[in-house]
Amino acid sequence: MRAQLGDQLVVESPATGATRRDGEIVGLHHEDGTPPYDVRWSDTDEVTLIFPGPDAHIHHIEHGPESAHEPSQPRTAQPGGQRSAKPRGTPPGRPPNPGDIGRRVAAERTRQGLTREEMARRARMAPEYLAYLEEHPADPTDATLISVADALGTTTAALRGGGIDLPPGLGQALLHPRLLDLHPDECRTLLSTHGVGRVAVSTEHGPAVVPVNYEVVDDAIAFRTAPDSVPAAAVGSEVAFEVDHVDEAMSQGWSVLVVGPAREVTDPDAVRKLVDRAHTTPWPGGEREMWVSIQPTRITGRRITSAEQ
Numbered sequence: 001m002r003a004q005l006g007d008q009l010v011v012e013s014p015a016t017g018a019t020r021r022d023g024e025i026v027g028l029h030h031e032d033g034t035p036p037y038d039v040r041w042s043d044t045d046e047v048t049l050i051f052p053g054p055d056a057h058i059h060h061i062e063h064g065p066e067s068a069h070e071p072s073q074p075r076t077a078q079p080g081g082q083r084s085a086k087p088r089g090t091p092p093g094r095p096p097n098p099g100d101i102g103r104r105v106a107a108e109r110t111r112q113g114l115t116r117e118e119m120a121r122r123a124r125m126a127p128e129y130l131a132y133l134e135e136h137p138a139d140p141t142d143a144t145l146i147s148v149a150d151a152l153g154t155t156t157a158a159l160r161g162g163g164i165d166l167p168p169g170l171g172q173a174l175l176h177p178r179l180l181d182l183h184p185d186e187c188r189t190l191l192s193t194h195g196v197g198r199v200a201v202s203t204e205h206g207p208a209v210v211p212v213n214y215e216v217v218d219d220a221i222a223f224r225t226a227p228d229s230v231p232a233a234a235v236g237s238e239v240a241f242e243v244d245h246v247d248e249a250m251s252q253g254w255s256v257l258v259v260g261p262a263r264e265v266t267d268p269d270a271v272r273k274l275v276d277r278a279h280t281t282p283w284p285g286g287e288r289e290m291w292v293s294i295q296p297t298r299i300t301g302r303r304i305t306s307a308e309q
Contacts, residue, residue: 002033099137122151182301234262
């Protein structure tokens with residue numbers, strides 16, 4: 001088994017051949033493209049180290065004039081500690097999917113009027129690796145990030161989204177901000193299938209807003225909690241549920257608000273379905289076996305971005 005960066009790892013059921021899970025290969029550990037691989041799973045967006053079993057195979061993407069099924073090109077070390085596959089950016093026909101670091105690097109490079117070649121020369125790296133860094137959810141080494149930060153005249157903390165332990169919004173506003181209302185379909189996409197959101201409830205001590213690990217199942221928001229907890233107060237009333245993302249370094253972000261009635265999920269089959277589909281256990285830990293479902297009656301969202309984009 002050989003792979004290149006950007007190839008798809010598909011895990012199938014041995015009995016039926018149906019796809020059970022798939023993800024993009026974002027990291028190679030051997031120069032000849034053999035396992036193991038760092039895979040970003042499509043259902044969780046998480047990256048894990050994988051040693052593929054007999055039920056897994058590689059779906060090769062097109063890499064330009066060469067065959068999609070040719071052996072992978074070696075992944076060679078570059079100055080500064082990064083490793084790169086054969087020169088390439090985003091494959092034709094596939095839109096860029098940059099991670100937070102790559103997005104910040106590209107934005108600052110563009111702001112300074114630098115081409116990728118100029119930027120790569122400053123950072124002492126291959127332009128092809130810079131293209132990969134800007135267009136994929138890459139995880140560069142500390143040495144690479146230092147080189148990139150020096151080339152841009154900024155800091156590694158800023159490229160990583162500095163101030164992570166501080167309340168968001170302390171940075172300067174954009175020079176020309178633009179506030180956009182999001183279409184409900186885009187709001188549903190941003191809600192994705194799981195994550196951390198906040199539920200607003202009324203308690204005997206007054207209004208409260210608390211974070212919960214949530215799932216999206218059949219268009220409903222579901223979260224697991226304890227019967228005597230604050231989130232459990234949502235049951236039997238109309239509540240608000242909010243998810244957001246703030247990019248402090250870029251002074252932009254988005255938020256999605258869901259409003260609807262909350263109920264406790266008691267049907268054994270429905271509970272079993274939620275448990276089976278849960279991506280994570282509740283971060284607070286402990287016994288939290290009560291499932292609460294919010295059926296959206298209204299979904300709205302807003303995005304702050306630069307008017308120049």
